[in-house]
Amino acid sequence: VYEKLDFPAESGGSDQRMDVRLEDVARRAKVSVSTASRVVNGLESVSGSTRRRVLAALEELNYMPNLQARSLVSGQSKTLGVIVSNLENPFFIDLFRLLEEQAHEQGFEILLANTNYDPKHLERAIRTMLGRRVAGLAIAVSEPLPQEVHEAVRAKIPVVCFGGKDNDQMELGRVRLDTHAGMRKLVEHLHALGHRSMAYVGHQLSLATTEERREAFEETTRRLGIEYTYLAVLERDGPGAGRDAVRELVHRGIDVSAILCLNDNTAIGVLRELRNRNLRVPEDISVTGFDDVILSEFSCPSLTTVHIPRREIARMMFRMLTARDSPTPPPMQYLIDSEVVIRESTGPYRGGGLLLRAEEAEAQ
Amino acid sequence: VYEKLDFPAESGGSDQRMDVRLEDVARRAKVSVSTASRVVNGLESVSGSTRRRVLAALEELNYMPNLQARSLVSGQSKTLGVIVSNLENPFFIDLFRLLEEQAHEQGFEILLANTNYDPKHLERAIRTMLGRRVAGLAIAVSEPLPQEVHEAVRAKIPVVCFGGKDNDQMELGRVRLDTHAGMRKLVEHLHALGHRSMAYVGHQLSLATTEERREAFEETTRRLGIEYTYLAVLERDGPGAGRDAVRELVHRGIDVSAILCLNDNTAIGVLRELRNRNLRVPEDISVTGFDDVILSEFSCPSLTTVHIPRREIARMMFRMLTARDSPTPPPMQYLIDSEVVIRESTGPYRGGGLLLRAEEAEAQ
DNA sequence: CTGAAAGCGCTTACAG
DNA sequence: CTGAAAGCGCTTACAG
Numbered sequence: 001v002y003e004k005l006d007f008p009a010e011s012g013g014s015d016q017r018m019d020v021r022l023e024d025v026a027r028r029a030k031v032s033v034s035t036a037s038r039v040v041n042g043l044e045s046v047s048g049s050t051r052r053r054v055l056a057a058l059e060e061l062n063y064m065p066n067l068q069a070r071s072l073v074s075g076q077s078k079t080l081g082v083i084v085s086n087l088e089n090p091f092f093i094d095l096f097r098l099l100e101e102q103a104h105e106q107g108f109e110i111l112l113a114n115t116n117y118d119p120k121h122l123e124r125a126i127r128t129m130l131g132r133r134v135a136g137l138a139i140a141v142s143e144p145l146p147q148e149v150h151e152a153v154r155a156k157i158p159v160v161c162f163g164g165k166d167n168d169q170m171e172l173g174r175v176r177l178d179t180h181a182g183m184r185k186l187v188e189h190l191h192a193l194g195h196r197s198m199a200y201v202g203h204q205l206s207l208a209t210t211e212e213r214r215e216a217f218e219e220t221t222r223r224l225g226i227e228y229t230y231l232a233v234l235e236r237d238g239p240g241a242g243r244d245a246v247r248e249l250v251h252r253g254i255d256v257s258a259i260l261c262l263n264d265n266t267a268i269g270v271l272r273e274l275r276n277r278n279l280r281v282p283e284d285i286s287v288t289g290f291d292d293v294i295l296s297e298f299s300c301p302s303l304t305t306v307h308i309p310r311r312e313i314a315r316m317m318f319r320m321l322t323a324r325d326s327p328t329p330p331p332m333q334y335l336i337d338s339e340v341v342i343r344e345s346t347g348p349y350r351g352g353g354l355l356l357r358a359e360e361a362e363a364q
Numbered sequence: 365v366y367e368k369l370d371f372p373a374e375s376g377g378s379d380q381r382m383d384v385r386l387e388d389v390a391r392r393a394k395v396s397v398s399t400a401s402r403v404v405n406g407l408e409s410v411s412g413s414t415r416r417r418v419l420a421a422l423e424e425l426n427y428m429p430n431l432q433a434r435s436l437v438s439g440q441s442k443t444l445g446v447i448v449s450n451l452e453n454p455f456f457i458d459l460f461r462l463l464e465e466q467a468h469e470q471g472f473e474i475l476l477a478n479t480n481y482d483p484k485h486l487e488r489a490i491r492t493m494l495g496r497r498v499a500g501l502a503i504a505v506s507e508p509l510p511q512e513v514h515e516a517v518r519a520k521i522p523v524v525c526f527g528g529k530d531n532d533q534m535e536l537g538r539v540r541l542d543t544h545a546g547m548r549k550l551v552e553h554l555h556a557l558g559h560r561s562m563a564y565v566g567h568q569l570s571l572a573t574t575e576e577r578r579e580a581f582e583e584t585t586r587r588l589g590i591e592y593t594y595l596a597v598l599e600r601d602g603p604g605a606g607r608d609a610v611r612e613l614v615h616r617g618i619d620v621s622a623i624l625c626l627n628d629n630t631a632i633g634v635l636r637e638l639r640n641r642n643l644r645v646p647e648d649i650s651v652t653g654f655d656d657v658i659l660s661e662f663s664c665p666s667l668t669t670v671h672i673p674r675r676e677i678a679r680m681m682f683r684m685l686t687a688r689d690s691p692t693p694p695p696m697q698y699l700i701d702s703e704v705v706i707r708e709s710t711g712p713y714r715g716g717g718l719l720l721r722a723e724e725a726e727a728q
Numbered sequence: 729c730t731g732a733a734a735g736c737g738c739t740t741a742c743a744g
Numbered sequence: 745c746t747g748a749a750a751g752c753g754c755t756t757a758c759a760g
Contacts, residue, residue, distance in 0.1 A: 019497075019519060021737060032747045037739060047745055062515055067495035068432045068441070069737035072752045077432065079475075079496075087461055088658075093451055100478055104485070109492050111443075112476040114464055121468070128473050131431035132443075133383075151426055155383055239662040272662045294452075298603040298636045300664045385753060396731045401755060411729055433753035436736045730760085736753105744746085 020061045029057040040065060071133060079109045080321060081129035083122065085141040087114040088238055089265050090293035091308065092140060095162070098314030099138060106322065108135065119143045130155065136321030138162070142210070160320040160332075162313065163209040173320035173332045175313050179209050179290075182306035182338035183216035186260060186288050187224065189304070189340060194349030195258040195286060197228035201245040201270065202262040203237050210262050213290060217260060230254045237262075242269025246354075250277070255355040257285055258346070264289035264296040264305055271299060271345070278357045282347030285354055292341055301344035308338055384425045393421035404429060435497060443473045444685060445493035447486065449505040451478040452602055453629050454657040455672065456504060459526070462678030463502060470686065472499065483507045494519065500685035502526070506574070524684040526677065527573040537684035537696045539677050543573050543654070546670035546702035547580035550624060550652050551588065553668070553704060558713030559622040559650060561592035565609040565634065566626040567601050574626050577654060581624060594618045601626075606633025610718075614641070619719040621649055622710070628653030628660040631667055635709070642721045646711030649718055656705055665708035672702055 026036040031050055038046050039054040040063070046054075057063075071077035080103050084092040100110050111134060113125035122141055126148040129137060137152055139145070140162035152159050153171040160173030190198060200217045202210065214231065221229045232245040242261060246269075249256070261267040267289035274281055281287050281301050289296050289305035296303035319330040390400040395414055402410050403418040404427070410418075421427075435441040444467050448456040464474050475498060477489035486505055490512040493501060501516055503509070504526035516523050517535040524537030554562060564581045566574065578595065585593045596609040606625060610633075613620070625631040631653035638645055645651050645665050653660050653669035660667035683694040 019737085023737080033738080034740080034747060034749095035745085038746090041739080045745060050745080064491060064494050064515065066436070066497060066737050067492070068436045068497060069752085070739075072430070072432045072436055072737080072754090073739045075752075087457055093457060097451055097478060104488075109496075110476065112474065114461060124468075127428060128431070130428050132473075133430060133432055151428065239658065243662075268659070268662050272664060272666075275664050294603065295632070295659070298607075298632050300636060300639050302636075383753085386755095387753080397753090398731060398733095398755080399729085402730090405755080409729060414729080430753050433736085434755075436738090436753080437755045439736075731758105732760105733758085734756090736755090738752085740750090742747105742749085744748105 019066065020063050022063070022065070025054065025057045025061055025063050028061065029053040075133070077133050077135055078107055079111055079132060079134050081111045081113070081125075081132075081134040081137045083113045083115060083125050083129075083137070083139045083141055085115050085117050085143065086237055089263065089291075090295060091263065091265075091291045091310070094293070094310045095140060095314055098310055099318060102314055102318040106318075115141055115143060117142060119146065122146060123148055126152065130157065133157075136160070138317050138321060158321045158323060160317045162317065173317070173323075173334075175316050175320070175334045175336065177209050177308060177313070177336050178338055179212045179306070180216040182290065182308075182340065183213045183260070184220045185340045186290075186304075186306060187217060187220040187226070189342065190258045190260075190286060190288070190346060191224050191226065193286065193346065196226055196349070197256040197353070198226055198258045198260060199230040199232060199245075199249055199254060199256040199354075200260050200262075201232045201234070201242060201266055203234045203241060203266075213262055228256065230256060238265050239269030239272065242266040242271075243273040244269075246270050246273040246277075249354055250358055253355065255353045257349050257353045258287070259285065259354070260288045262290055264291045264293045264303055267303055267305070267345075268295065268299055271301070271303075279352075279354070281345050283350065284352035284356050286346040286349075288346060296341075296343070299345075304343045304346040305341055306338045307341050309336055312336055383430065384427050386427070386429070389418065389421045389425055389427050392425060393417040439497070441497045441499055442471055443475055443496060443498050445475045445477070445489075445496075445498040445501045447477045447479060447489050447493075447501070447503045447505060449479050449481050449507065450601055453627065453655075454659060455627065455629075455655045455674070458657070458674045459504060459678055462674055463682060466678055466682040470682075479505055479507060481506055483510065486510060487512055490516065494521065497521075500524070502681050502685060522685045522687060524681045526681065537681070537687075537698075539680050539684070539698045539700065541573050541672060541677070541700050542702055543576045543670070544580040546654065546704065547577045547624070548584045549704045550654075550668075550670060551581060551584040551590070553706065554622045554624075554650060554652070554710060555588050555590065557650065557710065560590055560713070561620040561717065562590055562622040562624060563594040563596060563609075563613055563618060563620040563718075564624050564626075565596045565598070565606060565630055567598045567605060567630075577626055592620065594620060602629050603633030603636065606630040606635075607637040608633075610634050610637040610641070613718055614722055617719065619717045621713050621717045622651070623649065623718070624652045626654055628655045628657045628667055628669055631669070631709075632659065632663055635663060635665070635667075643716075643718070645709050647714065648716035648720050650710040650713075652710060660705075660707070663709075668707045668710040669705055670702045671705045673700055676700055 022033050022036050026033045036054050039051050103110050115121040122143050123146045136158040162175050164174050202214050234241045279285050289303040292305045292307035296305045316334045323329045386397050386400050390397045400418050403415050479485040486507050487510045500522040502524050526539050528538050566578050598605045643649050653667040656669045656671040660669045680698045687693045
C-alpha cells in the first residue's frame with residue numbers, strides 16, 4: 001500500500017547553499033564577522049547596543065552555527081564516539097543512554113556505532129570517528145582492539161574501554177568490572193542451595209568481561225568440587241542462543257540442575273526453552289543471568305543475576321574521556337564491584353535436572 | 365575498589381595538533397597538496413608513479429582525512445541524524461540498527477539522539493544535527509515536531525518521520541504504519557475467541573502511530589458491540605507501566621477478560637503482574653502486545669502481537685533521506701501494512717477475568 | 729598530469 | 745569595544 005506523490009521540486013539548483021552564515025548576520029547587524037562571532041560565543045568585550053543588534057539579527061535569521069567549521073578551527077569537536085558490539089543487549093543500551101545523559105549535561109553529542117561483532121565494522125567506526133575528530137572515544141566491544149586505537153592515542157584523542165585486559169596500554173582508560181567476584185558468588189549461591197552439577201552458557205566472542213565470567217565459573221566450580229560441569233559456548237548472543245544452548249545440552253544428554261548464563265538476555269532464551277520442555281524453574285532446575293537488565297525483573301520467573309552498576313561505569317568512562325579538562329584527573333584504571341541479586345529463578349536442589357522430563361518423554 | 369595511577373603527562377603542550385595532514389603526506393611524497401588530494405579521492409588524472417609515491421606516503425603516515433574540513437568544502441557530510449524518543453523500546457533499537465545497516469552500505473555514519481520524551485532534548489538534538497550539517501534527519505518521536513524541523517527543510521536537509529499525521533508537510537517524508545488495521549484485527553481476534561470485555565493500556569505520550577492504536581481499539585470495540593472496555597493511559601512506557609496498569613485496573617475493580625497493550629514492552633509488565641496475582645494467561649485472561657519485538661517470542665507465555673515490518677520501514681526512510689541522489693525518487697508518503705501474529709497469550713474466553721483471583725483472595 | 733590559489737564558515741590573535 | 749587578516753584542513757576550478 002503506498003501513494004505516489006510529487007517529489008518536491010529542486011527549486012533553484014541543488015548545489016545552492018541555503019545556510020545562514022555568520023557573514024549574513026554580520027551584514028544585517030552592520031558589524032564585522034568578528035564581532036558577530038563574539039556575540040554568538042558570548043564573549044564579554046562587546047558593547048550593549050551592538051550586542052543587541054547582533055542578537056536581533058541572529059534571531060531574525062535563525063542562525064545556526066556551522067559546527068564543522070567551528071571545530072575545524074578549534075581542533076575540537078564536542079562529539080564523543082561510542083562503539084558497542086551488540087546493541088541488542090539491553091546492557092549496552094543502558095550504557096549508551098547513561099553516557100548520553102552525561103554527555104548532554106556537558107554539551108557533548110554522541111556518535112554511535114554498532115559493530116555487530118564485526119572487526120571490519122569496528123575498524124571503520126574508529127576511522128570515521130577519528131576522521132570526525134571526536135573529542136573522545138568510548139569502546140565496549142568484544143572484538144580485539146585494532147591498530148586504529150593506537151592512532152587515536154597518537155592523535156591524543158582520549159580513549160576509554162569497558163573491559164579489556166590489564167594495564168597493557170597506559171594510554172587507554174579502562175573501566176573494568178569485577179565479574180569474577182560476581183560469578184563466584186553466583187556459583188557459591190547455587191552450591192549452598194545444594195546444586196552439584198552446573199552448566200555455563202557463554203559465547204565465543206570474548207569481551208574480556210565475559211571471558212572472565214567463564215573463567216570464574218570454571219575456577220569456582222573446581223574449587224568447590226562441583227561434580228559435573230559443562231560449557232556450552234555458542235557463536236551468538238541473545239535469547240535465541242540461550243534456547244539453542246538448552247537444546248544442545250539435552251541433545252548431548254548433559255544432566256545439570258543449574259544453568260548459568262553469560263547474560264540476562266541469553267538466560268531469557270534458556271527460561272523459555274525450559275518451559276517448552278515442561279521443566280519448572282526453579283523447582284526442577286535453576287537458572288541465572290548476568291547484568292541485571294530491567295527485563296530480569298519482569299521475566300517469568302524473574303532472574304537471579306549479577307547487578308552491574310551501569311551509572312557508575314558510565315560516569316567513570318565519561319570522566320576519563322574528559323580528563324584533559326578536569327582539574328582532578330581520574331585514575332585511568334577503574335575496577336567496579338558487582339553484586340548478586342537473588343530472585344525467583346534459583347532455588348534449592350530437589351533432585352531435578354535438565355533431563356527430568358526428557359526421560360519421562362522417552363518412557364512414554 | 366580502585367587503583368590510582370599516574371595520569372599520562374601532557375607532553376609538549378596540550379594544544380599541539382597531532383594530526384597527520386594532507387600537507388604532510390604531500391611533502392613526503394614530494395607532490396602538491398592538490399595531487400595528494402586527488403590520490404586520496406581516487407581521481408583518475410594522476411600518473412602511475414606519482415600515485416604510487418603518494419599511496420606509500422599515505423600508508424607510512426597513516427593518514428586519516430579530516431572529515432570536518434572535507435564536508436566544510438563540499439557542504440555535505442555523509443552523516444545521517446537519527447532521533448528517537450525511547451531507546452528502551454526494542455522496536456526503536458531495531459529501527460536504529462536497520463537504518464545503520466543501510467547507511468553503512470552507502471558510506472554514511474549515524475549520529476543518534478535519544479530524547480527521552482523531552483521536547484527540549486528534541487529541539488537541541490535537531491539544532492546540533494543541523495549544526496553538523498547532517499545529510500539527512502530521521503525522526504521517530506512522540507513529541508510534537510518543533511520549529512527547528514522547518515529550518516531543516518528550509519536548509520534543504522531531507523527530513524523523514526516515522527509516524528505523524530497526514531500529509532500536512534509536503535517537504536517532510538513520512539513513513540506511516542497501518543496500525544489501525546493491526547489493532548482492529550487484534551480486537552476481532554479476541555472477539556472471535558469470545559471475549560466481550562477488554563481494556564487497553566496505553567500512554568499519554570502520543571506518537572501518531574500509538575495514538576492510532578487507541579483510536580482503532582475504541583472504534584472496533586464499539587463497532588463489535590464489545591460490552592465493556594476501559595482505557596488505562598499511563599504517563600510512562602515500558603514493563604513498569606504495564607505492571608502499574610494492571611494494579612490500577614484491579615484497584616478500580618475493572619473486570620476484563622482481555623488486556624491489549626500499546627506495545628510488547630508494556631505487555632511484558634502486564635504478563636508479569638498477572639502472574640504475581642496468580643492469573644493464568646491465556647486461561648484466565650488474554651493479553652496482546654504490539655510491535656513483535658524479539659522478546660515477544662521468548663516471553664512466557666509468548667505474546668500475541670502485531671508484526672511491524674521494521675526492515676521495510678528502515679529501507680523506505682533511508683530511501684527518502686537519500687532521494688536527492690536517487691535516479692528513481694521514492695514517494696514521500698508511505699503506508700506500511702501490519703499483520704497479527706498469534707502466539708500463546710490469547711485464548712478462548714472461559715469465564716475468567718482480571719478479578720477472578722481478586723475475589724477469591726477477598727473470599728478467604 | 730600537476731601545482732598555485734581561492735574558498736568552505738568560522739575563530740582568534742593583532743592592531744587600533 | 746571593534747575590524748581586517750590569517751588560518752583550521754581540505755577540494756576544486758583554473759592555468760600550464
